[in-house]
Amino acid sequence: MPQFSYKARKRSGELVEGQLEVADRPAALAQIQRLGLFPIAVESAKAGAGTTAKAGAKNFDFAALLPPSMRAQMTQKRKPKLQELATFTTQMANLLKSGMPLTTALTSMTHLESKGIPAEVTRDLKQEVTEGRGLSDAMARQPRIFSDLYVNMVRAGEQSGSLVEVLRRMASHFQQFAEVQAKFKSAMIYPAMVICVGILLVIFFMTVMMPKFIDIFQGFNVELPLPTRMLIYTSNLFTNFWCMVVSGLVLVALIILFKRFQTSPAGARKIDEWKMNAPVFGKVVKVNLFGQFSRTLGTLLQNGVPVLQALKITEQVMPNILLKDAIAKTREQVTDGKTLAQPLAQSKLFPQLMVDLVRIGEETGDVPGALNNLADTYENELEIALRVMSDLIGPVLIIVMAVIVGFLLLSIFLPLFKLIASIH
Numbered sequence: 001m002p003q004f005s006y007k008a009r010k011r012s013g014e015l016v017e018g019q020l021e022v023a024d025r026p027a028a029l030a031q032i033q034r035l036g037l038f039p040i041a042v043e044s045a046k047a048g049a050g051t052t053a054k055a056g057a058k059n060f061d062f063a064a065l066l067p068p069s070m071r072a073q074m075t076q077k078r079k080p081k082l083q084e085l086a087t088f089t090t091q092m093a094n095l096l097k098s099g100m101p102l103t104t105a106l107t108s109m110t111h112l113e114s115k116g117i118p119a120e121v122t123r124d125l126k127q128e129v130t131e132g133r134g135l136s137d138a139m140a141r142q143p144r145i146f147s148d149l150y151v152n153m154v155r156a157g158e159q160s161g162s163l164v165e166v167l168r169r170m171a172s173h174f175q176q177f178a179e180v181q182a183k184f185k186s187a188m189i190y191p192a193m194v195i196c197v198g199i200l201l202v203i204f205f206m207t208v209m210m211p212k213f214i215d216i217f218q219g220f221n222v223e224l225p226l227p228t229r230m231l232i233y234t235s236n237l238f239t240n241f242w243c244m245v246v247s248g249l250v251l252v253a254l255i256i257l258f259k260r261f262q263t264s265p266a267g268a269r270k271i272d273e274w275k276m277n278a279p280v281f282g283k284v285v286k287v288n289l290f291g292q293f294s295r296t297l298g299t300l301l302q303n304g305v306p307v308l309q310a311l312k313i314t315e316q317v318m319p320n321i322l323l324k325d326a327i328a329k330t331r332e333q334v335t336d337g338k339t340l341a342q343p344l345a346q347s348k349l350f351p352q353l354m355v356d357l358v359r360i361g362e363e364t365g366d367v368p369g370a371l372n373n374l375a376d377t378y379e380n381e382l383e384i385a386l387r388v389m390s391d392l393i394g395p396v397l398i399i400v401m402a403v404i405v406g407f408l409l410l411s412i413f414l415p416l417f418k419l420i421a422s423i424h
Contacts, residue, residue, distance in 0.1 A: 002021070002022070002024070003020065003044075004020050004025060004028040005019050006018060006019070006032055006043075008035075025042055025044075082175075082178035084117060086174035090167075090171040093167035093168045096163065097164050102135060106125050110123055124141075124142070135163070139154060147317065148313050149313050150170065152300065152305050153299070153300065153303050157304075159304065162303075166303045173296075176295065177292070180292075183386055184386060187386040190394065191397060198397075202404065210232070213412055225418065227407065227410055269322065280388070281389065283385050284382065284385045289320050290351065290378050291374075291379050292317075293323065293327070294374040295379075296314045296317055297371055298375060301371065302369075315328055326350065340358055341356075341358040341362055344358060357370045357373065358374075
């Protein structure tokens with residue numbers, strides 16, 4: 001009877017090897033599964049006898065001995081972007097919608113292009129699902145890739161039997177957030193480019209052009225005006241080695257102090273408070289935060305996640321400490337039996353429009369719908385606010401650059417005017 005060598009994994013993730021004497025390869029696979037193992041490779045012992053030992057010694061996969069969660073952390077160098085999660089989720093929803101079993105769909109996902117999410121992640125998901133775990137439990141073992149929001153929504157879809165619909169909604173959720181991020185980044189491109197070009201021009205002028213003017217000014221027998229003396233002093237800071245070293249050390253110290261302040265609870269709260277109250281920019285921050293809160297909580301509730309758990313997940317994903325605290329207090333009061341609208345109003349952080357629409361949603365029994373309508377409203381407001389901010393930043397930067405250039409020209413020409421006046 002033919003012999004087959006195999007590689008398989010135990011439920012604990014341990015790799016095992018062995019040989020079976022069975023009629024054919026399908027029988028070998030069935031026998032391996034009856035042993036409680038997950039088959040990885042099954043080959044005829046005769047075909048692999050001459051090469052398996054060498055190849056195994058040369059290409060042995062030591063990472064395969066690690067648990068799936070540790071392998072995912074080794075292969076995943078960064079968290080996937082929202083757009084990458086949206087693409088991954090859409091692909092999985094489409095495969096399941098076509099009637100594929102979950103394990104077959106996960107197998108197909110390993111061959112699809114999913115930028116930002118390695119194929120190893122999907123293989124680990126398939127292995128754990130094959131071993132009897134739920135998809136949400138398998139995803140929970142890879143927190144670097146799948147957040148609590150993602151895991152809980154998948155779990156709700158599994159429990160309600162509407163996993164495909166949940167995946168579609170989640171893909172739409174990530175896509176909408178990715179579009180908001182893209183709009184915000186595109187609004188910042190022009191100001192960032194103007195600022196960078198301005199800084200480079202000032203540095204070039206101070207280090208290359210200004211020393212030549214200083215040589216000319218030193219030949220004048222007149223007292224230099226204050227703006228010119230200030231410019232010469234600044235230029236010396238740019239060109240003197242020790243001044244540059246001291247300035248660099250001061251700058252590094254200031255950055256370190258700011259980082260420490262930013263990471264401290266009081267500092268982080270102060271910075272988030274400033275962001276929300278800043279002129280023009282604060283409007284953008286508030287609208288973005290309220291839209292993110294409405295979309296996240298509405299999507300969770302719409303997919304069957306209990307309200308307390310949905311509030312906890314929403315609190316975790318919010319990037320603003322003030323909003324986190326308001327959501328935490330809301331969750332405590334909802335636990336005490338109050339409605340959602342009442343604690344939102346008591347926080348005095350959420351706008352009245354949100355409170356009124358949530359109250360109407362509670363009266364009509366459609367809080368998720370009210371929150372999703374709010375999210376649509378805030379996303380439209382965000383687009384307008386970004387456009388207004390972008391339109392304002394352009395003229396402001398032009399004025400700032402004009403003032404800087406005017407000061408440079410004034411500092412250069414004032415000594416010349418003074419010299420000409422002294423000659424007459």
